[in-house]
Amino acid sequence: MDEDTHALLRLLDAGGPSAPRRRLLDRCGTPPLALAAGERTWREAGLVAAQIHALAAGPGPSACVRDWLARPGHRLIGWHDPDYPELLRRIQSPPLALFAAGDADLLWHPAVAVVGSRASTAAGRDHAREFARAFARAGLAVCSGLAAGIDTIAHQAALAAEGATIAVLGSGPDVPYPRANAGLLRDIAAHGLVVSEHPPGTAARREHFPARNRIIAGLGLGTVVIEAAQRSGALITARLAADAGREVFAVPGSIRNPQARGCHRLIRDGATLVEAADEVIVALAPMARSLADALRTRLHGPICAPEDTSAAPAGASAHDDPDYQRLWSAIGHDPSPMDQLLERTGLTTAELSSMLLVMELDGRIVLEHGRYYRKS
Template identity: 65%
Template sequence: MLTDDTAALLRLILAGGASAPRRQLLEHHASPAAALAAGTRAWKDCALSDAQVAALRQDDPTALVAVRAWLDEPDHHLLGWHDPDYPPQLRRSPSPPLALFVAGDPTRLWHPAVAVVGSRSPTPGGRDNARDFAHALAAAGLAVVSGLAAGVDTAAHEAALATGGLTVAVLGTGPDVPYPHANAGLHARIAAAGAVVSEHLPGTGPRKEHFPSRNRILAGLALGTVVIEAAQRSGALITARQAGEAGREVFAVPGSIHNPLARGCHRLIRDGAGLVEHAQEVIDALAPLASELAGDLRTRLATPISGGHGNVTRRRQDEAHGDPDYQSLWSALGHDPTGMDQLVERTGLTAAEVSSMLLLMELDGRVATQHGRYFRNR
C-alpha cells in the first residue's frame, strides 16, 4: 500500500519535463503530498511549465498500476529529492534526478564509489583491465558503479561481485528491465548483493536518449570515474565529461597508439584526466574524498563510531560509545558471513536500521561483506 507521499511523488515524476522546478517545489514544502496539495499557483511560482501543471491536475490511477506493483515487491524502493537518504554525492551533482527507483539496498548509494566505464566491445586486454581495476577497487572497500552494458561494464560488475565487494548498476531503462537482456542474471545478482538504480519508471524499455542522461547519474554517484577503453565518440567519454562537470576526479588507462579504443582515453589524458596504470593510484587519489563521504554518513546517522577510510585500528569500544543498537548489532555479527534477515532477527532492529549501521561499520573497516552477507573484518 503506497503512502500519500509516495503517491504524490509518483505524480510529480509522471509530470515529466525539467527536474529543477519540481525539485524546487519539493524544497518549498514539507513533503511531496504537501507540494501536490499546494495547488496551481504554488506550482507556477516554482516555474513548472504549463504542461507540467496540466499533468499534475490529472490523477490517473491506472497509469501507476505497474509502478505500484513493483514497489510492493520486497527490496524495491523509491527515493525522492525530499528524502534525507537521497545520496549526498548525487545531490551535489549538476543535474540530479527528481527521484530514484532502487532495487536492492538504497543505503549502498552512500558508499564511496568509483565508476568504471568503457567500450561495449573491448579488446581482450581492455576486458582484463576492467576486471583487474574493479577487483582491486572492490577489495579496497570501494563500490564499483557501472551501467550494466556489455563489455567493460559487465566485466567490472562481475569482478566486483566475484571479489565479494559492492557494485551498483545504473540503468537507462526501468529498474526491472535489464539491458542488454543477456545481463538479466547479472542484474538479479547485483540487486541481491548491491543496488540497481534508475530514474525511469518500472517497465520503461531501452530508448536511445535515456543512456546519455543515465551517465550523469553514474558519474554523480561516484567519487571518480575510470575509463578503461573508449573510442573517440563513445558513451564512456560522455560519462567522463559529466564527471568532470560534477567536480569529480577523472582517470584514464592508456593503451597502444594502434588501438582505436585507446584514442578516447588518450584524448582524456591530453585534456587533463589522470593517467593511471594501477588501481592503487585511483584508491590513493580518492581516499581523502572517501573519508569526507564517511563523515557525511556519520552526520546523517548520528552514530558515535570512530575511525576512517582505509586501514583502521579495530577497537572494541562499543560500551564507551554507548549506543545500545550498535552494540546489539556488533554482538549479532560473527566471524562467519551472516545474512541480513538473520541479523534483523537477532537484533530486533528494522532492516533499514541494520543496513545503515552496517554501511558505517564497513566504512570504518570493522565489517566486511561477501555475497550480500556480513562478518567482522579480521
C-alpha cells in the same frame, strides 16, 4: 501504495524540467503537501504550464508501476527522502527520484564508476575484471551502466568477488539493455542494486543514455575509464564526473588500439593515468571520509565507543550510544557474516547496514567476502 509514493509518482508523471519540481519539494517538504499546494505555489516554484496541467489532471500511476513497486525489494526514492544519496544531490541536474531494485543502502556506500567501450578488447576486459575485483575486495561498490563490454565485465567481476555493484539503467529498472544481460540484471537486483530514473516498463532510448551517464558519474566517488573511443558514452561519463568535481582516472593502452584513444585524450586533458586499482583506492580515500561524515549526519549520531574503552579503536567518541556499543561488542576479531551480527545485536538490517558502513569508512572494521571483523 502509500500517499507519499502516490504523490511522488504524480510529480514524476508531470514531466518537463526537474529543477522546478525539486524546488517545490524543498518548499513544501513532502510530495502530498507539494500536490496540495495549488497552482499559485506551483507557478512560484517555476513549473511550466504543461506541468501544472499534468499535476491538476494527472490520472495517477499506471498498473505496471504499481505492480512493480508492490514487489519485495523495490522502492521509489525521491528528492525529499533522507535516503536520497548525498553524492547525487551534488551534481548539476540530479534526478527527481530513483526507482531502486535491491539493496538501496548501496546508494550511500562508497562507489567507483567503471566505464568503457562496448566493443572492448580482450586486454580491456582483463583490465576491467582486475580493477572491479580489487575495488570490490577493498569494500568499494562498482557502479556501471549494464552495457555490453566493459560495463558487463565490471558488474560480473564485482559479483564474483562477493562485492557490491550498482547498475544504472537508461531504461526502466525492469528492462535490461542489452537483452542478453537479462540474467545479469536479475543477479544484480538480488545481490546488489539496480536504479533508474525511468519508471518500470520504459524501453531503452538513445536520448536516455547521456542522462543515465550523469547518474553513474554522480554516484561514484570517481570514474575509471577503461578503453573508450574518441567519441563514446564513456567520455561523456568522464566529463560529467569532472563537472561534478569528482576524480577521473584513465587506463592507458596501446597506441595502435583505437579503443584506447579516448583514454589517452582524457589523460592529455588532465585525467589521472592509473595502472593499478590501488592507485584509485588511495586517491579516493579523502572523499570516502567526506561521505562518512554525510552519513553520520543522516543517522543523527556518531560512532560510539563500547563500554570497554580499552578495546575501542583510537579516536572513538566518548559519547556512548547503546546501538553502537552493542554492534561493536558483536564484532570480533574473527570474521562474522551479516546474519550473525543481526542475531547478536537485534538491530534491523537497515540499521545494521548503515552503522557498518560508517564503521568501515572510519577504518574501524574490515569487510571481506561478506564478513566483518575489527581492524587490527
